Amino acid sequence: MAYKEPAPIKDKENPFESMMSRFNIAAECLGLDDDTYNVLKSPARQVIVNMPITMDDGSVRVFEGFRVVHSTILGPSKGGIRYDKGVFLDEVKALAAWMTWKCAVVDIPYGGAKGGIICDPTTMSAAELERLTRAYTLALIDTFGPDQDIPAPDMGTGPREMAWLMDEYSKTKGMTVNSVVTGKPLVLGGSLGRVEATGRGVMVSAMAAMEKLGMDPTKSTAAIQGFGNVGSWAAKLLFDKGVKILAVSDITGAYWNENGIDIDAAIEYKNAHKGRLEGFKGAELMADPGDLLTSKVDVLVPAAVEDVITIANADKIQARLIVEGANGPTSANADKIINEKGIMVVPDILANSGGVTVSYFEWVQNRLGYKWTLELVTERAERIMTDAFEKVYATSQKYNVTMRIAAYIVAIDKVAQTYKFRGGF
Ligand SMILES: NC(=O)C1=CN([C@@H]2O[C@H](COP(=O)(O)OP(=O)(O)OC[C@H]3O[C@@H](n4cnc5c(N)ncnc54)[C@H](OP(=O)(O)O)[C@@H]3O)[C@@H](O)[C@H]2O)C=CC1
Ligand SMILES: O=C(O)CCC(=O)C(=O)O
Numbered sequence: 001m002a003y004k005e006p007a008p009i010k011d012k013e014n015p016f017e018s019m020m021s022r023f024n025i026a027a028e029c030l031g032l033d034d035d036t037y038n039v040l041k042s043p044a045r046q047v048i049v050n051m052p053i054t055m056d057d058g059s060v061r062v063f064e065g066f067r068v069v070h071s072t073i074l075g076p077s078k079g080g081i082r083y084d085k086g087v088f089l090d091e092v093k094a095l096a097a098w099m100t101w102k103c104a105v106v107d108i109p110y111g112g113a114k115g116g117i118i119c120d121p122t123t124m125s126a127a128e129l130e131r132l133t134r135a136y137t138l139a140l141i142d143t144f145g146p147d148q149d150i151p152a153p154d155m156g157t158g159p160r161e162m163a164w165l166m167d168e169y170s171k172t173k174g175m176t177v178n179s180v181v182t183g184k185p186l187v188l189g190g191s192l193g194r195v196e197a198t199g200r201g202v203m204v205s206a207m208a209a210m211e212k213l214g215m216d217p218t219k220s221t222a223a224i225q226g227f228g229n230v231g232s233w234a235a236k237l238l239f240d241k242g243v244k245i246l247a248v249s250d251i252t253g254a255y256w257n258e259n260g261i262d263i264d265a266a267i268e269y270k271n272a273h274k275g276r277l278e279g280f281k282g283a284e285l286m287a288d289p290g291d292l293l294t295s296k297v298d299v300l301v302p303a304a305v306e307d308v309i310t311i312a313n314a315d316k317i318q319a320r321l322i323v324e325g326a327n328g329p330t331s332a333n334a335d336k337i338i339n340e341k342g343i344m345v346v347p348d349i350l351a352n353s354g355g356v357t358v359s360y361f362e363w364v365q366n367r368l369g370y371k372w373t374l375e376l377v378t379e380r381a382e383r384i385m386t387d388a389f390e391k392v393y394a395t396s397q398k399y400n401v402t403m404r405i406a407a408y409i410v411a412i413d414k415v416a417q418t419y420k421f422r423g424g425f
Contacts (some may be wrong), residue, residue, distance in 0.1 A: 008226030013331040015306050022096075023330040034417045042079075043093055044111075045069040049139035052116075053131050065117040065136050067143055071098035072238050076104060076147050077113035080183075080354060081136075081161070082153025083129075087116035091306065095154075098327050099356070100410035102349040106388045108360045119230065121156045131299050132163045137168040144169060146179035146367070152328060152359050153183040155305075158229065159195075163188050175216060179366035182359035191362035193377035194355075196425035198325065199233020199303075200378070201354015201385045205346045206238060206299060206323045208389040213344060213392075218242035221260075223297040223319070224302030225249050226278055230325040230352065231421070232267055234301050243299065247292045248283070252276050254292040255283035262277035290394050294318060302329035309334050317343060324348040339402055347404035350392050357381050 020041065025038050047067045052060050060199035066089055069077045079099035082092075088117050090268075092114050121129060153162060162184045169180045178189035186192065193200075210217055212227045222243050224235045227250040237243050244260035250270075255261065261283050273345060286292060293300065293308060294316040302308050303325030309317065311343030314330075320337070323346045324330065330338065330345065338345060358381050365372055388410075398407035 006372060013307055013310070013333060015328050016090040016097070016333040019094045019097050019242060020242075021369055022408050023412065024336075025401075025405050026412050028403060029373060029409055030413055031404065031418070032383035032412065032416060033264050038417060039419060040415055043068050043070045043096060044072060045143070046089070046093065047102070047140060048089070048145055049136070051135040051139055053128065053134065055128055056125050063117055063119050063132055063135075063333055065115065065139065066092045067095035067115040067149070068092045068113060069149055069351050070112040070114075071100040071141065071415065072111040073415050073422070074103060074111050075109035076111065076145070077149045078110035078152065078359065079112055079114040080152045081115040081117070081165075082116050082154040083119050083121040083156030083161075085118060085120040087118045091315075092116045095327055096398055098349055100415065101408060102353045102356055104411035104414040105350050105392065105407050106357050106384050107414070108254050108357060108384075110150075110356070110360065113151075114154070115151060116154075120274060126160075128275075129161065130164050133164040134168040134220070135408060138167045138172070140310065141169070141172055143160065144180055146177060146363070150179070150359075150363060151181050151199070153229070155228070159185040159190060163192075166392045179363050181363040184362070187349075189362070189366045190236050191358055191365055192372065192374040193381065194358045194362055195229070196233045196237070197358035197381060198230045198352050199235075200237055200381065201357065202230065202234040202301060202303070202325045203279050204354065205351040205384040205389055206234075206243075206301070206321070207241065207301075207322050207325065208386060208393075209226065209344055209346050210299070212250070212393065214417045215320070219248050220244070220298040222299040222301060223247035223292050224301040224303055224325075225254075225292055225308065225329075226302070226326065227266070227270060228237030228275075228304070230355075231301070231303035232263075232270065233264045234303055234323075234325050236267060238299075238301075246287070246297050247295055248277065249286075249289055249292050250277050250422060252278035254289035255284040256286050256292075258282035299323060302326050305329070307331050309338070311337065314338050317341065317342070322346070324351045335402070335404065345402065345404055347407050348410060350388055350403070354381055358382050377405050
């Protein structure tokens with residue numbers, strides 16, 4: 001039977017339009033001129049590739065993949081690769097633009113890019129995924145490069161895929177080029193602290209926001225959607241700070257414990273059960289996983305997919321603080337409702353920027369041929385995150401705007417100034 005690609009999800013807000021509506025507000029606050037506006041909004045490069053892959057049963061399937069380079073104004077473009085059956089071009093375009101803004105917010109010398117392949121990694125063997133990753137690398141060999149475009153993990157990918165990518169790239173160059181990709185296994189030049197970096201940044205932003213709101217972490221509760229790389233590390237690090245985690249979730253459901261979930265036990269369970277929480281006994285399965293988002297907690301951390309906080313549920317959210325671990329979890333239409341409710345949102349382009357920050361450290365270490373200690377990585381990453389938070393907070397006060405619009409203002413201002421100094425392209 002011929003394989004049929006799943007249709008892209010259509011019943012959601014377009015993520016690129018969501019990104020643009022925030023961009024437009026920030027551009028207006030800054031009084032951005034038309035020329036710069038047009039340059040900054042347009043992705044520099046969009047590549048679509050089709051890759052025939054021999055499956056383990058001998059059949060051939062053609063997979064569609066994307067790489068969007070949004071901007072190289074600040075430096076080589078940087079951004080993860082997503083393996084998911086729902087990937088589509090406008091999503092990758094939005095994710096690439098968010099990378100540009102994210103790198104600018106944390107003041108690292110990168111532009112933004114993102115990649116994705118329409119596939120379901122949970123139903124593919126390791127050998128099939130390896131062939132696919134190598135084919136994708138070859139298809140994008142002219143795009144990738146340590147001084148051009150540097151990929152990293154995102155949903156559905158991790159150190160294993162980054163290792164294959166590095167190896168395939170290196171073979172075509174006839175030498176080992178480990179700085180072409182970050183998020184690699186440690187033995188291949190990965191950085192200590194990269195695996196937990198995004199979750200750590202979420203924790204650092206949550207702590208900084210709680211301080212502004214006068215919340216005591218040890219008296220606060222949280223719910224975390226998504227228990228993959230970002231969600232599980234954010235949960236673990238918040239738990240270690242004394243925050244009581246009442247709910248966590250993955251694709252198998254949402255799990256609630258009024259007395260607080262033992263996150264170490266949840267992570268141990270997940271690691272022993274193919275990366276899933278299904279059957280975890282330390283919490284009750286919630287009847288509707290969507291209820292996690294509107295549950296009675298102080299802090300909400302969406303750390304799974306886009307567009308989960310929408311006009312359909314925004315008015316029911318009870319948390320005082322939302323810290324966006326995922327990229328684009330809040331639709332632009334929901335922003336107004338959330339703001340009217342007085343909920344503070346630490347936006348994705350700030351809250352989850354700890355990952356790309358430590359990716360930058362990995363790239364720097366690869367180029368130096370030197371390894372930093374975990375303490376050094378953690379201390380530098382936390383300082384960058386704290387400084388970025390304070391800058392965005394001060395900007396929100398100055399312009400009397402939300403933290404989200406303030407983060408866009410900081411980012412767009414930096415990219416626009418750099419563009420002007422460079423004299424245009
Ligand atoms: N990894 C990184 O360094 C960074 C990631 N991000 C963003 O963070 C988000 C998560 O990425 P990451 O943790 O790497 O991805 P992972 O693939 O490691 O984890 C994703 C998690 O979300 C769960 N999930 C998927 N769909 C749903 C859903 N509808 N409801 C609840 N849970 C769901 C998955 O469950 P299951 O495993 O059961 O399928 C899994 O637990 C993405 O938006 C990504 O772009 C942002 C910055 C950096
Ligand atoms: O680590 C990186 O370079 C990028 C991570 C990423 O894709 C993201 O921040 O969304």
